[in-house]
Amino acid sequence: MKLRRAFMLLTVMVLVGAMTLPFGVSAAPKKIRVAMVTSESGLGDRSFNDMMLEGFKRAEQDFGIEYRVIQPRSISEFKSTLVRACQQGFDLIVGSSFDMIDPMVEVAKLFPKQDFFLVDVDYTVLAPNITSTVTKDWEGSCLVGAIAATVSKTGTIGFVGGKDIPIIHRFFIGYYYGAKMVNPDIKVLESYSGTFTDPAAGKEYALALKSKGSDINFAVAGATSAGVIDAAKETKTFAIGVDSNQNYLAPGFVLTSMMKRIDNQVYDGIKAKVDGTFKGGEVKVYGLKEKGVDYAMDEHNKGLIPDAVLKKVEELRSRIIAGEVVVPNYMELTPGQKVMGKPAIPVPGK
């Protein structure tokens, strides 16, 4: 009898405990949950997606948000992935790349109360519940072009792009413009390796440019860039990195890196959500002015760029920020203004 009573008491205690437990949890402030949907190359690219993740990590530390990384395998999985993220009740869904525009717009219509954030696309307003960003990578490319044209000893500089697609041309046009601005006689060689994932191809292209006289090559090619940097080390020339700070990959041979601060964009987007200031239907621009792009200076490229050059480049930066110099955006050039290897853009005066 006694045993039974003790047992019942225990049961009641457990039940009460079990009931209070979830209440205790829900009494704590609800964490903001954010989903990161990667582009199809996924995490570990040492470039775009990893840079995005940095923003999430910082936001987690500063605002105590909770985030999940979702990695679709191909463009065809974007839509169903976004739909299921909506059904999981995330407060904000963050995506990237041009390929995600159409799927996200369609899904945003299906779930009008869900907030979305799409980084690094263009100026078009996508939907009332999507905020998107534009990174003016052409402005950053202009600065590294100016650096390359001044530092070059051979009077020839090169460019190794990944695939021959408009967004990569955007970098080239900026690079070309910056180079011609400081030295109208400079030769700028343009090439596209056709891949974002093959370092061996990057090396071949960089060596080919070197044999044509180029001593500084700007690599805008994802994982292929590693080969360009490798070639620079081998031939004692310079490479310029892209997206994240890649100076450390070959200290002394990476002149600088054109950083796209995607992490800042993600951080700002999440911050707006946390502050309650997030509203869709906006396009945010991240250029030199907004510190969305920059060239990287650290201990790995110390002394490679003379101070006089840096001074000149900083002057150029302030002129761009002031709006005195407008770096052309490839996407806004009229058709026919640019054919491969021969940019028909107005070359700025000295």
Added chain:
Amino acid sequence: MSNPGDSIRSKERRRAQFIQKTIGEIARPAIAVLIALALGALVIYLVGEDPIYAYKQLFYGAFGGWGAFSATLQYTTPLLFTGLAVGFAFRSDVSNIGVEGQMLFGAMAAGLVGYYVHLPMIIHLPLTIIAAMLAGGLWAVFPALGKVKLGLNELVLCMMLNPMASKLTSYLSSYPFKAPGPTNKTYDIMATAVLPQFTPFSQLNAGFILALVTIAVFWFIENRTVRGYELKMVGLNPLFAEQAGIGIDKSIYQVFFISGALAGLAGAEQVLGVYRAYYDGFSPGFGFDGIAVAMLAKNSPIGIAVSALLLGALNSGGIAMQMMTSVTRDIVKVLEAIIILLLAAEFAINWYKVRRNRARQSENRR
């Protein structure tokens, strides 16, 4: 005089043998899947997550609700085609691992015919699908030529033709046929060539029905027609097939062409149903996944349907698992790899046995 009881008994025996054989055939892949899941659980445990919870999310993510299930079926569809393409060739002992390249050409043909040809839907859609099958089939004739005329190994040929196909289609979609815009893709196809989608939640489309019909047709060809039996004999025992008057060379051409045409169908489904245009680099390796599907299914059409669904479910459920746990999509790749490894080991042993028997046979003949 035969005793009627005998025939009944032998019928029973045959049925028992059939059941035993079927169980044996199902058991091995099933065991491979179970071992893979167990090892996967270990990996999940090691990264500090609860394996049971993770697998539960994987299962709900694949089958829980129409949104999830329609995504599963969407991911399954291309694997049905590529699995069948590989399996049909494997059955005749033709190792067509060039399905990826054949699929890309099929997709490209579908994209071009879908945009440049203007006809009413009732003609346009079938025409586009046939064009994709032709393109895939013709690209598959190259390894067949090499194997028959020059005695080259089709494995090596296919392996070399895959990157060629990938670069060529990439070139076509990046330069001559590129539509203006930020991505490398062809123009959107005409509405008359579109395979309609069933749901706003995923890109599941009429291509799925087409895949099921194709599976049924191939089940019929392989099990109920003379030619299907002949092609099977070419794989099981080429010497016997030759003696029986089945033209081996002709069969190899035929098998490669049909296999390539099936691969082309996979491309057509992606372009006409999912993307509505040819996107450069759209495939995450459906052609290679097809090899895994065919191996898991032991080349039987019904088995291919089941194993394609399994792989589709793993990929679809994997996405949900990433949302609910910190386990990344790579665990799905790990599972796939373990399954393939286990099956490949068995496959290699069988292959060795077949070759040994064949060598013995030809020795005996001498």
